[in-house]
Amino acid sequence: MPASQWVKTLIFYELLVGMKATITVFIDRIVLRKRKAVTLQYPHEKRDLPGTYRGMIALLKYDDDTEKCVGCDLCEAACPSRVITVISSEVAGEPMKRYAKEYYMDMTRCLFCGLCVQACPVDALAMTREYEWAKYNKRDLYLDKEQLLALGDRNFPVREKKLEFQHPNVAYFNIGYKNLPPKDS
Ligand code: SF4
Ligand code: SF4
Structure with a gap:
């Protein structure tokens, strides 16, 4: 050597x-x-999340406290992991309108791909920046509608106006809409 x-x-x-x-x-x-x-000394120090971060999913409401979701099931159909279960029903007294009577998400299966958010026609779903959801019991990650709405309220305190008030013309094409907003002069 x-x-x-x-x-x-x-x-x-x-x-x-x-x-x-x-x-x-x-x-x-x-x-x-x-x-x-x-x-980083987590949990005392936390990393800055990127703007595109996808955290827990939330259901949203309009500014008059009505739920955005119209129970159309498109999110359920779009989800590749079968996370979502929607049970929809007619709005009482307004047979042209539907809502999600029950809405469940099994977050143990979620990939955080965002396809459900993209599929929703009324922007009723949004991805929050919450990630501290470790649980001892995985059944605690089976979220119902109230929990998902609470997530939305917590993360998106500024709510949108109803579509009819954002775009007045929408109301005139919506045959299920009873009380038309005033027309812009
Ligand atoms: S983020 Fe993806 S996997 Fe999770 S519920 Fe939505 S569509 Fe399903
Ligand atoms: S969240 Fe959106 S896509 Fe899913 S059922 Fe409700 S309205 Fe339809």
Whole structure:
């Protein structure tokens, strides 16, 4: 064995090469104090989430406290993991209108892909930035409508006006809409 190989073996050369990045950071951070720590002391410190972060899903309401969801089942059809169960019903006294009488999400199966949010025709679903949902019992992640609406209220306190009031023309094409808003002059 050549002498250089002996030296490399004696000083654990391969090990030092493998640890190069670790040793460099150790010297910079601990010895020279040139770098800031990259470890966050979670849960006391939290990472800044990217703007596109997809967290727990919420159901939304309009500003007059009515639910946006019209029970159309499109989110259930769009979901690749069969997370969503919608049981829809007619709005009492308004047979042209429907709503989600019951709405369930089994969040143990959710991929956070956002397809349900995209499928919803009335923007009744939204992805929040909540992620601290670790549970001891997985049944606690089977969320009902009230829990999903509470998530929406908590994360989106500013609610939208009803579509009829956002776009007055919508009301005139909606044969199920009883009380037309005033026409813009
Ligand atoms: S985010 Fe994706 S997996 Fe989760 S409920 Fe929506 S469609 Fe289903
Ligand atoms: S959340 Fe949207 S897509 Fe799902 S049932 Fe309600 S209105 Fe339809």
